Amino acid sequence: MDWLTAENLIAVVTALLGVLVSTGAVWYERRVPHQRRIGYRVQLDTAIGTRAAHSAVTGPGGTVRRGFFNATPGLSDGTLVLLRIENDGALALTREHYTDGDDHGLTVVFGTEEPKIRRVKAIVVTAPDHPGLLTHFPDSWDGPADGATSIVLPKVPLNRGAHYKLLVLLTGGPIGSPVSVHGNIAEGVVHVNHSTTPDDKPPVFSRVARNVTVVLTLCVVALAAIIVREQTPPPIGCAKGELTVTGSTAFAPVVRELAKKYEKDCEGATVRVEAHGSTSGIRRLAEEGAKTAQGSPAVIALSDGRKPGGFPQLRESMVAVSLFTLVLNDGVPVDNLALEQIRRIYRGEIKNWGELITSMDQPILLVSRDANSGTREVFQRRVLGRNEPANSSLDCEHSNDPESEVVRCELDSTEQVLSTVAKLPGAIGYTELRDGTGLKGLHRVAVDGRRPVLDEIGESSYPYREIEYAYTWGEPPADSLTSSFLTYLRWGSGQDVIRTHGHLPCSTPKGLRICGDG
Known part of the structure; x- marks a missing residue:
């Protein structure tokens, strides 16, 4: 993969x-x-009796800091613990949320096993931020008995973020002995939290x-x-390898530009464009496919209109609607011809432009494409309604057939037709729309007053148009360069290039309708 x-x-x-x-x-x-949560933490745990002196460090001048309660009876092992109890959940806590019964809220335990058990001597409750909390410690609550190892706290309601503190004087176990808080909270927990120390900023x-x-x-x-x-x-869908695109010379400018873009976007891909006419491209694809034992050769054939009869192995894809146009040498001051006039010219019934323009005496020269051309096939089918007359000239200027009614030559490519029409006075030819623009010495001709306009495809009766088909030998593998380039041609960047060259992509909403109608 x-x-x-x-x-x-x-x-x-x-x-x-x-x-x-x-x-x-x-x-x-x-x-x-x-959840409903009560968090607790010990903020201070320090020795205050003789043990404080024993555990102190030597101060400046070599003196030893001593405890302040050495002379107090029974406090030689005294410790002070500051315990913070708070609502650190997102929900308020009422008396009903304590579920231990009676007025029993929480229980604070100072050690469970000797020698770490500490006993309560005195307790002070404070709530500096919420002094109203102290009213929930009623006068009847006297705190623990002297020497108790735990404190039973009442059911104190706590809003979110509210807290109170217990400062407890203890004897017995050393500092650092376990201090825990227990209790049952409806849909909640009691846990140790680890907030900042009192001197820290949150x-x-x-x-x-x-x-x-x-x-x-x-x-x-x-x-x-x-x-x-x-x-x-590389973009998703790129494939490596070599591919040959052959067939239509009218559509070749589109394919050449897309081939360069594809090679730039997809490293390791080579796309050669060898356009020699639609029929020639179909035949080459069929020959390459016949040589392939299995699979599909790396060849795509483009055709102006559907392929000729036969070739059942070829699979077609509609690419675009192409517009074509008649072109005249600039020496002929005609920019519109009736459809019947065009047919009479190609039947040899009108041989001189003077028959249409009284002030002019100029023989008509027919510059056409060879039999492999899809552009010629479209012209014969959509405009003439019959085949063109036989080839009668080698140089497109003089007749080599004394029995021919017209002077008509055949050329291999659209480019040759354009350059010849521009060079020879009285010459008329045909081309794909894009190739007929921007060239000196010739101009486009309307048919029955209708001109080839891309935005009018489907609404205009302009006859000289056809669908551009791409053919492959059977179904190429999905991960092949053939399949990848065909997708690139029909979608995404391909649509923009096709439209730039004067064609309507079949994959656009309007193109789908027109291509579907044929």
């Missing part, structure tokens, strides 16, 4: 990581914080926000490193 490259794998993994992190963050923010972003920002930043950097690299990866 061509897409399975290191760069693509990194891009996919990075994109998935970014999606997973973002999804996880949303889930966390939507699910976890919307962070601008939460921990989740910081982590998500870091991960997503890394994802963006990784993707940018892939995008901004020395070699830009």
Whole structure:
């Protein structure tokens, strides 16, 4: 698989990581914080008795800092604990949300096993930001008994972000002995939290926000490193190899421009354009296909109109609606011919332009394409309603057949027709619309007052138009250069180039209707 490259794998993994992190963050923010939660943490745990002196460090001058309660009876092993209890969830907490019964809200425990058990000597409750919380500690609440190892707290309602603190004087176990808070909260939890210390400023972003920002930043950097690299990866759908596009000379300018664009966009692809006429291209494709034991040869044949009879193995795709036009040497001051006048000229009934312009005496010279030309086939079918007369001239100026009614020559390409008409006085020929513009020495001719106008296709009765077909030998593999270039021709950039050259892409809404009608 061509897409399975290191760069693509990194891009996919990075994109998935970014999606997973973002999804996880949303889930966390939507699910976890919307619980009822009581968080607690110890903000201060320090020795105040003789042990404080034993554990102190030597200060300036060699003196030892000593505890302040050494002389107080029973406090030689005293410790002070400052405990913060807060609602750190997203929902308010009322008395009804405490489910332990009676007036029992939370229980604070100071150690469960000797020698780490500490016993309560005194307690102070404070709520500096929400003094009204203290009213939920009624006068009947006397706190714990002297020597108790736990404190039973009442059911204190807490709005989101509200907190209160307990300053507890303890004896017994050393500082750092476990302090835990227990209780049952309806649809909630009691947990240890890890907020900032009292002297710190709260962070601008939460921990989740910081982590998500870091991960997503890394994802963006990784993707940018892939995008901004020395070699830009080819567009999706590119294929490598060699391809020959043959057939219509009228459509060749479109294909040549697209071949250059494709080779530029898709490294490793070579597209050769060898246009020698629609019928010639169909025959070459059939010959190449017959030589191929299996599969489809790397050849596309373009034809002005459907292929001739036979060739059942060829698969067709409609590409565009092409407009064609008659062109006259500038020495003939005619810019409109009736359809019947054109037919009489090509039947040899009108041999001199003087028959149409009384002040002029100039023989008519018919400059045509050879039998391989799709442009000629369209002209015969759509305009003349019959085949052109036989070839009677080698130099397009003098007749080599004394029995011929007209002077008519055949040339191999559209370019040769255009240059010859521009050079020979009295010459008339035909061409694909785009090729008939911007050339000196000749001009386009309207038919029955109708001119070839791209925007009027489908509404105008202008007869000289045809569908451009692309043929392949059977169905080429989806990952082949043949299939890729055919898609490139019919869609995307191909549509813009086709329209620039004066054709209507079949893949556009209007083109679909007209191409479908044939």
